[in-house]
Amino acid sequence: KQEVTQIPAALSVPEGENLVLNCSFTDSAIYNLQWFRQDPGKGLTSLLLIQSSQREQTSGRLNASLDKSSGRSTLYIAASQPGDSATYLCAVRVQGAQKLVFGQGTRLTINP
């Protein structure tokens, strides 16, 4: 059974810092991994999608890496801003099934 873990559960940093959010999964048989952002009381916004054959994806100040063999992904946020404050969710698409399995998320607070 696939399990996804995100560490830390919460993170608070001053504005301008670069930071890394971690995601680990127990079964390397995945189609892809997707990072989402969720604001309080809102839906999920897709940030980056990494296919199982890829090592990383970049979008603006965000960079996500994938090491499938070790079951790890990281989301790197450069030059953090208060607007980046949200919960960040990592999810893997399980092979042999259509569903996404989500981690519990990392609640990020960027202090001005």
Place this chain on the structure above:
Amino acid sequence: NAGVMQNPRHLVRRRGQEARLRCSPMKGHSHVYWYRQLPEEGLKFMVYLQKENIIDESGMPKERFSAEFPKEGPSILRIQQVVRGDSAAYFCASSPVGGLSGELFFGEGSRLTVL
């Protein structure tokens, strides 16, 4: 191109009533997924549907819950005889045809409160 549309955004029901949640996927998307987010918990898969077919309902509770995605109209998640434990945010996501390696796009969610 409108995103995934869910309604109602908020729904209040008394115990024993029925709740119907609707989801219109993004234009051109024929795959719909429902997820539930209980308070202080992560998102859990419930069901995956294509038009007129339930493909995977392994995450659906055995009783009181049902889902459909008719040929015309939105996907419906139906909860009969709601109980307090059904209070949660229910999210719908869609992906285009052949979505195994594709990106999922989520709606804003429907927040159900059972009194």
